[in-house]
Amino acid sequence: MSERMQCEFSLIRYVPDVVKGEFANIGVVLREAGHPEAVVRFTRDWSRVRCMDAEADVALLESLEAELGARLETAPQLNAKPVLEVLEDSLSNSVQITAMRATLAENLPAEMEQLMRMYVEPLKAPATRRKTSGRAAIVGTMREEFESAGVWRLMHKRISAAQYTQAGDPLKLDCGYRNGKVRMFHAVSLESDAEGAKGLAYSAAALRAGVQRVEGIELELTAVVEPFARISDPEQYGFGISVMEHEAIRVLTVSDLGRVAETAKRELRA
Known part of the structure; x- marks a missing residue:
């Protein structure tokens, strides 16, 4: 022993x-x-x-x-x-x-x-009692995938939009990193809160201009949403996707996070 x-x-x-x-x-x-x-x-x-x-x-x-x-x-x-x-x-x-x-x-x-x-x-x-949903579930999956790739500790979390837009802006982006571009990721639930999609879309232009002004490089803003198969209201889902893509926000689902995390690992050389 x-x-x-x-x-x-x-x-x-x-x-x-x-x-x-x-x-x-x-x-x-x-x-x-x-x-x-x-x-x-x-x-x-x-x-x-x-x-x-x-x-x-x-x-x-x-x-x-x-x-x-x-x-x-x-x-x-x-x-x-x-x-x-x-x-x-x-x-x-x-x-x-x-x-x-x-x-x-x-x-x-x-x-x-x-x-x-x-x-x-x-x-x-029991799993039925512990199941999370909505934005919390997306954030949790996002963290798990970035942790599995070994890059979560290298990323910025709760990025304050106010530093790029204007004082008092309450928006905090979930996470991001810098590599040639500033890449930010934010969870948006189109099942429980489509207003989140409108809010992110409203902020996108000011965020993009602010990052260019402060950091001197381009912002790539990504919204992470549920897969369509999990959605009970297709019209709400389509509306949320549409308003974000209209503001040049890249929209991915949680199913894409493994690939996104591997890209982050390669770009951060983790």
């Missing part, structure tokens, strides 16, 4: 109401004891957070995973505990990090899986 590694881990918690003190564990930071390098992983299932706080900004919480990982990578010479304390100070009170605890592990990947199951991931419910 191989000797087990001595490790340390912290839990990352979402605390929507500090006074009540209720929380949901959303991630784990793990390192081998005596080693400065640490790894971080967040949940992919935000049902607990949404149950506690229906208005929770899940996309923003997701972006913290990349930020936390990047900060840990850029300070490898420091002990992990002070690094986490600095991060906790820099984040709002709604995201907290616990003190480190000891654990024994066969290896770091296996231990991370075990800790996520024990402390973070919700109990599996």
Whole structure:
């Protein structure tokens, strides 16, 4: 039997109401004891957070995973505990990090899986109860495909349109990267919210002009929608496609995401 590694881990918690003190564990930071390098992983299932706080900004919480990982990578010479304390100070009170605890592990990947199951991931419910739909389902599939290609961590997330259009613009594009062009991707559900297609179409021209002005290169804007086979209202679906394509928005379905992710991998040399 191989000797087990001595490790340390912290839990990352979402605390929507500090006074009540209720929380949901959303991630784990793990390192081998005596080693400065640490790894971080967040949940992919935000049902607990949404149950506690229906208005929770899940996309923003997701972006913290990349930020936390990047900060840990850029300070490898420091002990992990002070690094986490600095991060906790820099984040709002709604995201907290616990003190480190000891654990024994066969290896770091296996231990991370075990800790996520024990402390973070919700109990599996029947598929009919856990099924997501609409924009959330498209965003989830988009992230999964880019993660599988190894490029999600290299991409910008929740890109503020205001930096390219005008102050106060609330639109935030789901993700994107730069390689010869600025390529942005945004999920639009034509089953549950065709208004999203109109909103993106309305913003397209100003976004395109703003990217040219600020970045000096062309914007390629892509909307990702459900396949036609999943749609109950063909007229609404056709309308949404039409208004976006009229504004030179490239429209793809989730079925195209594997190919899109491979293109991103090649262009980002991931």
